[in-house]
Each structure stands twice: as structure tokens, then as C-alpha cells.
Amino acid sequence: PGASSGQMLDAVERLMAEKYQPQGLGFAYGGQSFQERNSSGDSGLVFALGLILVFLVLAAQYESWAIPFAVLLGIPFGILGAFLGVWLRGMSSDIYFQVGLITVVGLAAKNAILIVEFATALRDRGLSIADAAMEAARERFRPILMTSFAFILGVLPLAIASGAGAASRRSLGTGVFFGMLTATTVGVLFIPLFFTLIRRFVERGEPRPPVAAEVE
Known part of the structure; x- marks a missing residue:
């Protein structure tokens, strides 16, 4: 027990x-x-294939091979938080924890997409890259907090479950609770930075439109 x-x-x-x-x-x-x-032994392969699939979907949506990395770079914060949570509680990364890890990946990516999508739209309207990233983070911060903490508090009963079969529920709940807590409080702060760096790199490599010569 x-x-x-x-x-x-x-x-x-x-x-x-x-x-x-x-x-x-x-x-x-x-x-x-x-x-x-x-x-x-197959969980790592399945996890890697899932990340590749997410990357391909985002690459098709943004029509860019670089911008999706602004979303994917926010996922490690959630994964790190999930592993830190089970380590602090002295639990193992069993099959139930791995299921929760997939949930954390999806929800952490969702938070990043909310910021990157809005920042991309603002950049297309003419804002500078840094201003677009900061404005997107400011506008999407409250919706991200509301949805994420509603989910975090929803899995709290799983993390502190007791009774028959409680070990599996605690393993699942602990991974999701700490993973989403870290992805929300820490990861969201870095998404604008990732977007700014990657978008500048992408635009630096794009050809600039020719400047018309002035004829006197």
C-alpha cells in the first residue's frame, strides 16, 4: 500500500x-x-513521435519551420516540473505518470500557442517583434492563468488521493499538477523571449524588398 x-x-x-x-x-x-x-522501453519513442507530430502541425499552420520552436521550447518547463514533482514526493515515473506527461505536453503547448498566435498576428499588423511579443503575453496572460489554474486545481484531488488504487491516481495527478504549475508560472514568461529571438532570426534571413531609386 x-x-x-x-x-x-x-x-x-x-x-x-x-x-x-x-x-x-x-x-x-x-x-x-x-x-x-x-x-x-517504448515510451521514449512514442513521446518523441508525439513531439514530431506537434512540430509538423505547427509548421503547417505557421508556414514556417522555425516559428514552431517558440512553442516547443516551452514544453521542457512542464516536463521538468512533472519530474521534479514526483521526485519531491519520492514516486517513480510509472505508466500512469507517463500518461500524465503527455497531458502536460499538450497543455503546455496550448499555452504557448495562445501567445505565439497572437504575437504573429500583431507582427503582421506592423508592430515590432519585441512589442508584438510583449503585447501578446500581456493580452493572453489572464486567459492562460484562468484555464491553467482551473485544470491544476481540478487534478489536485488526484495528487492527494488515498484509499484503494490511490497510487496510480497520485502518480498521474502529481505529474500533471507540478508540470502544469511550472509550465504556467515559469514557461509562459519565456515564450515571448523565444518568439522574439526566433522571429528575428527568421526575418534576418528573409530577402528584403528592393528600394526604388529616386529619380530627379
């Missing part, structure tokens, strides 16, 4: 390695335990 399935499987493996395998005994997983151990 109070431990995740991943921690239980790790304890079984340590017990077998220390006590029974020297005696020539072996073991094999079955059922849900087999599925969890078998899928643990």
Missing part, C-alpha cells in the same frame, strides 16, 4: 537478484506486469 506498480516491480527484481537468482531460480512477468515492463 502507498507504492506504485513500478516500485513494486523494482522491489521484486531486487529481491530475486539478491536472494533467489544465485540459487538458480528465475522468474517471468505475466499479465499487466508484463505489459508495463514490455512497454517501458
Whole structure:
């Protein structure tokens, strides 16, 4: 009680390695335990494919290969917060935490898209890159806080759950709670900076329109 399935499987493996395998005994997983151990190696690949898919969708939307990075660079803040949360609570990154991690990626990207989309529109209207980024962050800050903290408070009961099956709910809730908290309070502050740097880099490489010579 109070431990995740991943921690239980790790304890079984340590017990077998220390006590029974020297005696020539072996073991094999079955059922849900087999599925969890078998899928643990594929989670990184699935996660990478998900990021690539998000990048391709954003590249098609913005018609640029560079601007989507302003969105994707905000995702690591949420991931770092999720891992920090389970580490502080002494939990493992089991399958339930990985599901929550995918949720954090989607919601962190959503927050960044709100700023980047509005900043792009303001830039197209003629504002400078820095002014467009700051104005977008200012205009979208309250909607981001309202939607994000509504979700954060919504998963709080999962993070502090108790009773039968509480370990899986705590693992899922802790990852999402701390991940979204970090992505909202820290990541949102850096999105305008990322947009400014990347947009300047993109526009520096674009050909400038020719200047008409003045004829006297």
C-alpha cells in the first residue's frame, strides 16, 4: 500500500537478484506486469513521435519551420516540473505518470500557442517583434492563468488521493499538477523571449524588398 506498480516491480527484481537468482531460480512477468515492463522501453519513442507530430502541425499552420520552436521550447518547463514533482514526493515515473506527461505536453503547448498566435498576428499588423511579443503575453496572460489554474486545481484531488488504487491516481495527478504549475508560472514568461529571438532570426534571413531609386 502507498507504492506504485513500478516500485513494486523494482522491489521484486531486487529481491530475486539478491536472494533467489544465485540459487538458480528465475522468474517471468505475466499479465499487466508484463505489459508495463514490455512497454517501458517504448515510451521514449512514442513521446518523441508525439513531439514530431506537434512540430509538423505547427509548421503547417505557421508556414514556417522555425516559428514552431517558440512553442516547443516551452514544453521542457512542464516536463521538468512533472519530474521534479514526483521526485519531491519520492514516486517513480510509472505508466500512469507517463500518461500524465503527455497531458502536460499538450497543455503546455496550448499555452504557448495562445501567445505565439497572437504575437504573429500583431507582427503582421506592423508592430515590432519585441512589442508584438510583449503585447501578446500581456493580452493572453489572464486567459492562460484562468484555464491553467482551473485544470491544476481540478487534478489536485488526484495528487492527494488515498484509499484503494490511490497510487496510480497520485502518480498521474502529481505529474500533471507540478508540470502544469511550472509550465504556467515559469514557461509562459519565456515564450515571448523565444518568439522574439526566433522571429528575428527568421526575418534576418528573409530577402528584403528592393528600394526604388529616386529619380530627379
